[in-house]
Amino acid sequence: MRYLTAGESHGPQLTTIIEGIPAQLELTTEQINKELKRRQGGHGRGRRMQIETDTVEIASGVRHGKTLGSPIALIVKNDDWKHWTKIMGADPLPKDINPDEIKRKITRPRPGHADLVGGIKYGHRDLRNVLERSSARETTVRVAVGAVAKVLLNELGIHIVSHVTEIGGVIANPETTMNKTVHEIRQIIENDPCYCVDQDASIKMVEAIDAAKKAGDSIGGVVEVIVEGVPAGIGSYVHYDRKLDGKLAAAMMSINAFKGVEFGLGFEMAHLKGSEVHDEILWNPEEGYTRRTNHLGGLEGGMSTGMPIVVRGVMKPIPTLYKPLQSVDIDTKEPFKASVERSDSCAVPAASVVAEHVVAFEIAKAIVEHFHSDQLGQLKDQINEMRKIMKEF
Numbered sequence: 219m220r221y222l223t224a225g226e227s228h229g230p231q232l233t234t235i236i237e238g239i240p241a242q243l244e245l246t247t248e249q250i251n252k253e254l255k256r257r258q259g260g261h262g263r264g265r266r267m268q269i270e271t272d273t274v275e276i277a278s279g280v281r282h283g284k285t286l287g288s289p290i291a292l293i294v295k296n297d298d299w300k301h302w303t304k305i306m307g308a309d310p311l312p313k314d315i316n317p318d319e320i321k322r323k324i325t326r327p328r329p330g331h332a333d334l335v336g337g338i339k340y341g342h343r344d345l346r347n348v349l350e351r352s353s354a355r356e357t358t359v360r361v362a363v364g365a366v367a368k369v370l371l372n373e374l375g376i377h378i379v380s381h382v383t384e385i386g387g388v389i390a391n392p393e394t395t396m397n398k399t400v401h402e403i404r405q406i407i408e409n410d411p412c413y414c415v416d417q418d419a420s421i422k423m424v425e426a427i428d429a430a431k432k433a434g435d436s437i438g439g440v441v442e443v444i445v446e447g448v449p450a451g452i453g454s455y456v457h458y459d460r461k462l463d464g465k466l467a468a469a470m471m472s473i474n475a476f477k478g479v480e481f482g483l484g485f486e487m488a489h490l491k492g493s494e495v496h497d498e499i500l501w502n503p504e505e506g507y508t509r510r511t512n513h514l515g516g517l518e519g520g521m522s523t524g525m526p527i528v529v530r531g532v533m534k535p536i537p538t539l540y541k542p543l544q545s546v547d548i549d550t551k552e553p554f555k556a557s558v559e560r561s562d563s564c565a566v567p568a569a570s571v572v573a574e575h576v577v578a579f580e581i582a583k584a585i586v587e588h589f590h591s592d593q594l595g596q597l598k599d600q601i602n603e604m605r606k607i608m609k610e611f
């Protein structure tokens with residue numbers, strides 16, 4: 219299973235092609251649109267999200283509500299495009315138009331964004347040519363891809379949720395999520411402005427975001443993704459590039475502004491003893507093998523253990539600052555404040571939705587590659603058989 223994405227932030231549309239989704243899966247635009255809406259939300263977003271109403275068009279691979287097994291092409295139009303047609307058009311500008319008036323050229327790179335290094339690498343002296351593709355606008359179609367993966371996972375009895383555990387130094391009490399199912403967490407965060415289970419912490423997170431915005435600054439945070447129902451043995455210990463934890467870590471790190479990943483107790487393990495970390499093994503006839511705890515976040519030896527997979531990622535503060543940092547104008551080499559583009563002040567809640575969807579894709583990919591999966595029915599049968607074998611082992 220694989221996908222590519224294309225599209226600039228202020229271009230006409232975002233496009234993706236997914237290959238490898240089994241045939242016979244019921245899939246509707248509505249299932250994708252509800253996830254796109256979640257990604258647009260969360261406290262701290264800038265004005266762009268008021269312009270866009272992200273909705274998907276399924277351009278191929280689905281007929282009368284069922285996947286065909288052929289590549290699925292998805293399109294999300296940028297509503298902002300109508301304000302940018304001249305600035306972002308593909309054709310050369312007409313001769314009677316002065317490019318300097320139209321182009322909104324950017325020459326003062328923002329520290330922390332891709333502007334400077336991207337400009338040097340691709341030879342763009344107008345840093346807009348970097349910004350347009352390095353923008354997290356691209357995560358829109360990655361969520362669309364993940365939404366398709368989630369529909370598949372749901373059919374296989376695998377459920378996934380994300381939530382925010384920290385914003386700008388405000389940390390949610392971990393006890394508020396303890397012993398809650400994916401479904402229960404989803405219900406709580408649905409109407410929370412920070413997608414946080416701890417409602418007291420959420421109020422303080424909103425205050426922290428508002429304070430950062432008022433100060434012309436930005437803040438980051440931590441998101442957690444939980445996946446329930448993954449059968450044991452997905453991934454492998456036999457080779458580095460088949461390890462599921464490695465694939466999940468790479469997927470999380472591929473999200474714009476993500477700077478670290480941890481599983482289960484994560485970095486806390488550094489100061490704990492083996493007896494405090496490893497998850498004791500139990501067996502009972504109903505469930506088969508289970509664990510007394512889940513400190514390792516559902517992964518051992520690069521394979522799923524059958525316990526919930528728990529992965530967290532840290533997002534750095536947004537690079538665009540309304541009170542900009544020091545930079546250099548690449549044309550004059552004079553010191554200048556960095557350019558200020560319209561921006562979010564905190565996108566951690568939105569990023570939690572992105573994390574959920576990139577994880578969903580990786581889990582679905584690992585499963586589809588593990589079994590014969592041309593048809594959904596075949597795939598379901600094999601997973602059920604595998605679950606039975608695991609239980610009786």
Ligand SMILES: Cc1cc2nc3c(=O)[nH]c(=O)nc-3n(C[C@H](O)[C@H](O)[C@H](O)COP(=O)(O)O)c2cc1C
Binds near residue numbers: 353357475476536
């Ligand atoms: C959902 C989301 C929204 C973002 N919004 C902005 C934004 O409004 N302004 C900005 O400067 N960066 C924003 N970012 C972060 C930048 O896209 C990111 O920092 C940039 O692409 C550089 O990549 P890096 O941080 O991974 O090195 C956002 C990231 C995500 C995940």
Ligand SMILES: C=C(O[C@@H]1CC(C(=O)O)=C[C@@H](OP(=O)(O)O)[C@H]1O)C(=O)O
Binds near residue numbers: 264358559
């Ligand atoms: C457009 C989205 O996020 C954008 C991500 C982003 C960046 O630099 O990453 C910069 C901003 O772009 P704009 O200047 O057009 O407002 C965000 O709004 C989105 O999430 O859909």
